Amino acid sequence: MMPPLSRRAFLEQSGLAMFAAGGLATLARPTQAAESPFKKAQIAITFDLEMSRMYPTREQMEWDYQKGNLNEATKAYSLKTAQIASEMGGQVHYFLVGQVLEQENVDWLKEIHTLGHSIGNHTYDHVYLLAKNRDDIQFRFKRAPWLIEGMEVDEVIRKNIHQTTVAMKERLGFGPDGFRTPGGFYTGLDGREDIQQMLLDEGFTWVSSKYPARGVYKPAETPIKDIFDELIATQAAAQPYVYPTGLIEIPMSPTGDVGAFRSGYWKLDSFLEYVELAVKWAIENKAMFDFLAHPSIMYVEDPEFQAVKLICDLVNKSNGQAEIVSLSKIAEQVK
Ligand SMILES: [Zn+2]
DSSP: OOOOOHHHHHHHTTTTTHHHHHHHHHHHHOOGGOOOOOEEEEEEEEEEESSTTTOSSSSOOGGGGGGTTOOOHHHHHHHHHHHHHHTTTTTTEEEGGGGGSSSOOEEEHHHHHTOOOEEEOOSOOOOOOTTTTTGTTTTHHHHHGGGGGTTOHHHHHHHHHHHHHHHHHHTSSSSSSSSEEEEEETTTTTOOHHHHHHHTTTTTEEEEEEEOOOOOOOOOOOOOOHHHHHHHHHGSSOOOEEESOOEOOOOOOSHHHIIIIIIIIOOOHHHHHHHHHHHHHHHHTOOOEEEEEEEHHHHHOOOOOOOHHHHHHHTTSTSSSOOOOOOOOHHHOOO
């Protein structure tokens, strides 16, 4: 992880220094809004299917080595979310870690697919696409380096992505709907034409890799209202765009559940309040809000599925000003 930046440095790096000076009046009209490619707000609900360190209890760290070994509660929460979203006219876009396809039963994934929800590729072992050396690729390979013996870093990463696509086709009977990088990158894949091209070569037309937030948002240290303001200001930097190679970027919208619950120790009420503000910002600006969460975290923090219900509810009450869509649907409009 990158070290947290000061608020000032964060704002400058995210090109949002003007927001700091202009305050809320400036926030209401980000430059992005005028250029929105969308006819109405695009709301995505995305769930990354992997185990998360420090869940269900804070001392749990072994998941770093077994990201795809989903427990029963995580799988049940994932499926129930799909059912709730379907009942409320919504849509969920999942990204799975390929290792989960080694488990005995994958019927829950087939059911999610049958309900009409999307499932994308999140690499086989949750590898770090920007790794420069072998030790940075993933914890599993640091502990068991013989698994990648004789392979270059970029080969390991490409194979980890390719194997997931193959595994999905063989075990589920369908291929991935898009690709999301493990971990979000502050500047996405900007300047990494090599990785953009590798993803195009692997059959993807879009990637979800950008996560333009670096602050640690702790309500214990900063008033929650200030945190909300800063996060809403960041939404303009989390909008889709096209890379020079033609690959489309569909960013993750800060803050996701990791930033809120694991790093920030937020209460659920604050998280829900923030999600509502972010969806409303997207509606006002005909922009995108890409809700990022993990069932392995949400079954602990939001056992009643309140976040997903809230998002569906807000969109259903928007008088047609917003729609819940898959990231592929968003990418089609960005072309
Ligand atoms: Zn992940």
